[in-house]
Amino acid sequence: MLSGAQRDRIARQIAEIAAAAGDVLNCFRSDQCRREMKADGSPVSEADLAAEAELKRLLSAAFPDLPIISEENTASHDLAPGAGFLLVDPLDGTRSFLDGGKDFCILVALIENAVPVAGAIHAPAEGASWWAGASAWRSRDRAFAGVETLKPAPLRPGLRRAVVSRHHAEGASLDFCARLGIGSVRHENSALKFVRLAQDEADLYPRLGRTMQWDIAAGDALLRSLGGGIYDLAGNALRYGPRSAGWANPDFVAFRCVQDRPADSLMAPAGA
DSSP states (O other): OOHHHHHHHHHHHHHHHHHHHHHHTTOOTTTTOEEEHHHHHHHHEEHHHHHHHHHHHHHHHHHHHHOOOOTOOOOGGGGGOSSEEEEEEEEEOOHHHHTOSSSEEEEEEEEEEEEEEEEEEEETTEEEEEEESSSSSEESSOOOOOOOOEEOOOSSSOOOOEEEEEOOOHHHHHHHHHTTTTOOEEEEOHHHHHHHTTTTTEEEEEEOOOBBHHHHHHHHHHHTTTTOOETTTTSSOOOOBBTBBBBBSSSSSESSOTTTTGGGGGSSSSOO
């Protein structure tokens, strides 16, 4: 079992590695970036693959004993990695990246005994990073200057603000917000939705639709360090590793903060 200090050190290390892969992505910011569609209908580009290669190189050197499960390395999806492994998404928000947008990011998380114990999110277009082990931090620039500690924010009475996917805000997720009486819904791409929660810009992020574990593990690590987390619709904290559904997630709700309240109680319809 890793200590809090070890988790914090690893979190900073993987944040720096994610930022290095972000430099690779920034080299491909043009409409000439080659791309194709995967079997699931999502795009993959040469930028995804180049960032993944850089992440694999740096993570393998830093953590030689940890298996790496990465979105674009389909062979890794068949691994039974054991108690400790890394989950990697080299480019989350590929559509936005290819369209010239800014809301895309790189995700790396360390899983220990099915729990994300350290994670990092890097946004190359901004040069910003967020990372967490036992505690959480933010840097607004690529040089990691002016690092800020993120502090847990108290749970307010009622949930007022939601963030949902811009490209995948299917009716089910929006209906979920309506049932909870959410008054403000913000749309955004990629795992930067977890950043909005961590920075107290939203209270919850519901996702009723297909996602994969590498899409959310880094965000879950960030939220857990701040008193929140990601829960299935029965209120159980998500666990990570291969299962009968492969690496797919169940429908979930991510909360900025739960404190000592059961997560399922926060999903009760408005007026219940």
